[in-house]
Amino acid sequence: MHPPLSPTATAPPRWLVRVGSAAILFHLAAITLSVLDMRSGPWPSGYAEAPAFAHSARALSTLHGRYLRVVHSYDFPSNRPGDLPGVEFEVRLKDVDGKVLQTLHFPDPKANFWVRQRQELLARNLAPDQPLEPPGAELLAPPGQKIPTVSFWTLPDEFDRGAGQPPAGNAKVQLLLRTVDYNHVPRNRQLMKPTDWALVLQRSYARYLCRKYGAVSAEVLRHTREPVSPAVLFGNPMPPNALQDLVASFGEVTP
Amino acid sequence: MKNSSSFACSENRNSFFAAWTSFWFTSADPVALSVLRVLGGLVFLYWLLPFAGDPQAFFGLGGWFDSRAYGEAARLTELPPHLFSWSAAYWCGNNPTLLVAIYWLSIAAIVLFTFGLATRLTGVLTWGAVVSFAANPAVAHDADPLLQMLAFYLMLGHLFLGLQMPGQSPLALVLGPTRSTWLLNGIWPRSRVALPPSVGANLALRLLQVHFAIAMVATGLHKLQSSSWWSGLAPWFYLHPPFRSTMSELQTYAPPNAQTALNAFSLVAYAVLAWQIGFPLFAWRLWLRPLLLGGAVLGWLMTALALKMPVVGPLIFVICLAYVSPMEWRWVESMLTRLPIFARFRQEPDAAAARGVKGGTRAGAVPVGNHT
Numbered sequence: 001m002h003p004p005l006s007p008t009a010t011a012p013p014r015w016l017v018r019v020g021s022a023a024i025l026f027h028l029a030a031i032t033l034s035v036l037d038m039r040s041g042p043w044p045s046g047y048a049e050a051p052a053f054a055h056s057a058r059a060l061s062t063l064h065g066r067y068l069r070v071v072h073s074y075d076f077p078s079n080r081p082g083d084l085p086g087v088e089f090e091v092r093l094k095d096v097d098g099k100v101l102q103t104l105h106f107p108d109p110k111a112n113f114w115v116r117q118r119q120e121l122l123a124r125n126l127a128p129d130q131p132l133e134p135p136g137a138e139l140l141a142p143p144g145q146k147i148p149t150v151s152f153w154t155l156p157d158e159f160d161r162g163a164g165q166p167p168a169g170n171a172k173v174q175l176l177l178r179t180v181d182y183n184h185v186p187r188n189r190q191l192m193k194p195t196d197w198a199l200v201l202q203r204s205y206a207r208y209l210c211r212k213y214g215a216v217s218a219e220v221l222r223h224t225r226e227p228v229s230p231a232v233l234f235g236n237p238m239p240p241n242a243l244q245d246l247v248a249s250f251g252e253v254t255p
Numbered sequence: 256m257k258n259s260s261s262f263a264c265s266e267n268r269n270s271f272f273a274a275w276t277s278f279w280f281t282s283a284d285p286v287a288l289s290v291l292r293v294l295g296g297l298v299f300l301y302w303l304l305p306f307a308g309d310p311q312a313f314f315g316l317g318g319w320f321d322s323r324a325y326g327e328a329a330r331l332t333e334l335p336p337h338l339f340s341w342s343a344a345y346w347c348g349n350n351p352t353l354l355v356a357i358y359w360l361s362i363a364a365i366v367l368f369t370f371g372l373a374t375r376l377t378g379v380l381t382w383g384a385v386v387s388f389a390a391n392p393a394v395a396h397d398a399d400p401l402l403q404m405l406a407f408y409l410m411l412g413h414l415f416l417g418l419q420m421p422g423q424s425p426l427a428l429v430l431g432p433t434r435s436t437w438l439l440n441g442i443w444p445r446s447r448v449a450l451p452p453s454v455g456a457n458l459a460l461r462l463l464q465v466h467f468a469i470a471m472v473a474t475g476l477h478k479l480q481s482s483s484w485w486s487g488l489a490p491w492f493y494l495h496p497p498f499r500s501t502m503s504e505l506q507t508y509a510p511p512n513a514q515t516a517l518n519a520f521s522l523v524a525y526a527v528l529a530w531q532i533g534f535p536l537f538a539w540r541l542w543l544r545p546l547l548l549g550g551a552v553l554g555w556l557m558t559a560l561a562l563k564m565p566v567v568g569p570l571i572f573v574i575c576l577a578y579v580s581p582m583e584w585r586w587v588e589s590m591l592t593r594l595p596i597f598a599r600f601r602q603e604p605d606a607a608a609a610r611g612v613k614g615g616t617r618a619g620a621v622p623v624g625n626h627t
Contacts (some may be wrong), residue, residue, distance in 0.1 A: 010611060011276075011280065011281075011282075012280050012454055016280075017276055017280050019509065020277070020279065020280065021275065022444060024462070025278060027462065027467075028465065028466075031466055031469055032469060035473040035627065040480055041480060061545075066340070066341075067341070068407060069306075069369075069386045069389075069403045069407070070400075070403060070404055070466070071409050072400035072470070073335070073473070073477075074400070074469075074473035074474040074477065075473070075477040076396055076397040076472045076474065077397075078562065078564075079474060079477050079478045079480075079481060079484075080480075080481040080483065081481075081483055081489050081491065081492035081493050082483030082488065082492050083481065083483075084480060084492075085497065086497030086498045088494055088498055090518075112305065113305075113326060113565070114305035114306065114310075114565070115305070117563065117564075117565065118313065118394045120563075121393075121394040121396055122393055122394055124419055125393065149258070154423050164528050194596075195332050196333075197328070197331060197334060198322050200327045200328050200331070201320070201324070201393055203324065203327070204319065204320050204323065204324035205319055205320075205393070206320050207315070207321060207323070207610070208312070208318060208321060211317065212312075223498075224496065225497035227492055227497060228491075228492070228495040228496075228500050228505065229499055230491050232505050232508045232513065233488075233491070233507065233508055233513045233517050234508055235509070235510050235513060235514060238502065238505060240464070240507075242502075242505075243497060243500065243502065244387070245500075
């Protein structure tokens with residue numbers, strides 16, 4: 001137990017202790033609810049939703065989250081090192097004729113450690129990709145509106161060659177981001193797409209570089225590598241594609 | 256029988272409320288809060304100063320994450336809410352000069368807070384600066400919530416600290432008891448006016464302690480959702496980022512070295528999990544202090560060397576120092592003043608008596624919470 005109060009220490013009045021205790025309980029509830037209000041997984045059956053009581057009571061942490069900024073789930077991306085691919089990217093700055101003026105690599109090896117670390121954080125947000133669920137039936141646009149579009153990764157000449165056929169030869173392929181309406185999404189294979197967040201980020205950074213270097217447009221190319229397999233620790237050979245880049249172009253962005 | 260059980264119940268309830276009141280509302284020597292303010296301020300500067308070269312790029316609405324991106328992100332539904340926040344940088348719009356001015360004013364506020372000048376005001380400004388410059392969602396970082404946590408409780412402690420000191424001018428009430436907080440209360444310099452024990456200082460540190468313990472347990476439990484932690488291979492992935500690894504380096508792990516490496520990786524992984532999930536079991540125990548601080552130092556080394564995260568390690572170490580009681584800080588002070596280099600800070604017996612300091616512990620200060 002705690003030692004008794006010193007005679008010279010003044011204890012706060014009882015009403016203040018009660019009000020303070022209520023405030024402390026409210027504060028701790030707001031912090032804890034934000035931790036609990038998180039979906040968990042992946043489990044064998046997929047992701048599990050957050051507990052209902054925590055989700056229902058999430059309004060309690062509005063003050064703490066939006067204004068005081070002291071709540072967080074404490075589930076950091078770095079908690080899952082085996083699930084995160086390595087990501088770097090290059091940006092091709094172009095002039096009005098589409099000629100490449102300059103190619104910049106990020107994280108920039110010449111940047112100071114702190115800036116490079118921020119560039120790594122930015123790059124990390126460009127991956128991983130997520131599967132694209134094709135629509136079950138053909139969509140009809142409401143009157144006066146268009147059918148929604150979706151972006152996904154394709155091989156360069158995939159639509160000309162016919163879906164499902166492998167690329168010719170052993171040439172290093174570069175994925176392209178193709179945007180089509182939902183009715184034109186290929187349904188005969190699994191498609192992958194970048195997250196909407198990655199698209200927002202790469203467009204914003206490309207615009208920033210265009211403004212900084214006076215370019216008319218910029219193309220962001222993402223290089224990803226799978227996490228390094230620990231196969232060697234178990235006496236197995238390293239997978240043949242270990243440490244190989246997969247390059248994917250987000251396409252051109254104009255400011 | 257009924258009477259004795261209701262008496263026991265009432266006694267338990269009274270003892271719970273006494274422990275609760277003692278934990279949260281005891282007056283404590285503010286030395287721990289002062290040490291934390293100085294070290295926390297240094298961490299805030301260490302985090303923020305490297306961006307002095309181009310604040311507009313990192314924090315401005317014409318930078319890496321521009322105003323158009325904020326508009327696009329607002330339409331996304333699956334983003335975690337903690338990514339978006341208020342920021343003083345948003346008031347600057349696309350005006351880089353104004354942003355640079357706010358950046359340097361923020362640095363000045365943090366420096367003044369670190370030195371203990373007008374802490375009631377500079378504490379609020381420091382918290383505002385930390386929240387503002389951690390607001391860029393493009394480069395959200397593991398350290399950001401911990402920085403905001405530390406800044407918030409330091410602000411809270413200094414808002415309450417010294418409120419009840421007698422004879423303060425209205426200006427001192429607004430700015431804070433600078434004469435008592437400049438630089439380290441009770442440690443240096445010895446000519447300052449001593450602060451009385453403070454309920455506010457204790458309350459802020461208690462909230463920081465409990466909040467950080469929740470964060471440690473939560474992050475440890477989140478790790479258990481990843482197979483790499485269960486298999487003990489998480490350190491392997493941290494140590495071998497795909498773009499910094501080479502085949503020849505990886506081949507050094509081939510048998511017969513593999514088993515030793517596997518043992519080492521899994522041992523480290525489970526030690527990290529045990530430290531984080533078991534954090535509340537040892538954080539408040541005086542006799543387990545080496546486990547708390549030793550783990551924080553090892554974590555600092557690991558995050559800096561393996562994860563290349565420069566801020567997380569020192570930040571966790573500083574927050575762990577919040578669990579060190581005022582009595583322990585006074586003991587450190589008495590040890591330091593025995594060193595020849597600190598001899599000039601040694602207090603004369605009569606001066607110490609005048610300040611109410613006895614045997615390294617201020618009379619009236621209550622050593623709290625570390626003996627439970």
